[in-house]
Amino acid sequence: MNENTNSGPGAAATDTPGGGQMVYCRACGRRIHSSATSCPGCGARQMVADESHRIILPAFLLCLLLGSLGAHRYYVGKIGTGLLMLVTAGGLGIWVLIDLIMILAGSFRDIDGKTLRRWT
Numbered sequence: 001m002n003e004n005t006n007s008g009p010g011a012a013a014t015d016t017p018g019g020g021q022m023v024y025c026r027a028c029g030r031r032i033h034s035s036a037t038s039c040p041g042c043g044a045r046q047m048v049a050d051e052s053h054r055i056i057l058p059a060f061l062l063c064l065l066l067g068s069l070g071a072h073r074y075y076v077g078k079i080g081t082g083l084l085m086l087v088t089a090g091g092l093g094i095w096v097l098i099d100l101i102m103i104l105a106g107s108f109r110d111i112d113g114k115t116l117r118r119w120t
């Protein structure tokens with residue numbers, strides 16, 4: 001008989017060795033460290049700090065169909081370079097092609113400097 005009840009004094013306060021902050025797992029609600037890429041409890045993948053909440057698929061489609069208008073740049077919030085792309089006709093197509101490759105490679109960044117990594 002060495003089972004404890006789960007209401008000890010350590011339940012509320014959680015130490016965070018090495019600094020950082022605790023966040024809640026998106027799947028199961030367990031408290032995990034903010035730098036964790038997956039939940040140790042349920043294994044669900046967590047939002048990485050530099051991952052954009054914007055997703056690749058619409059950016060890719062906009063770049064493919066309306067790239068020379070800078071549409072994919074409006075999508076990620078880059079209005080300024082979007083307009084620049086519009087007046088230069090997508091850098092004569094070269095700039096659009098580069099952006100398309102960046103989006104496909106998962107290294108296209110939004111206005112906050114965060115990377116678009118998820119397709120859906």
Ligand SMILES: [Zn+2]
Pocket residue numbers: 025026027028029030039040041042043044
């Ligand atoms: Zn979890």
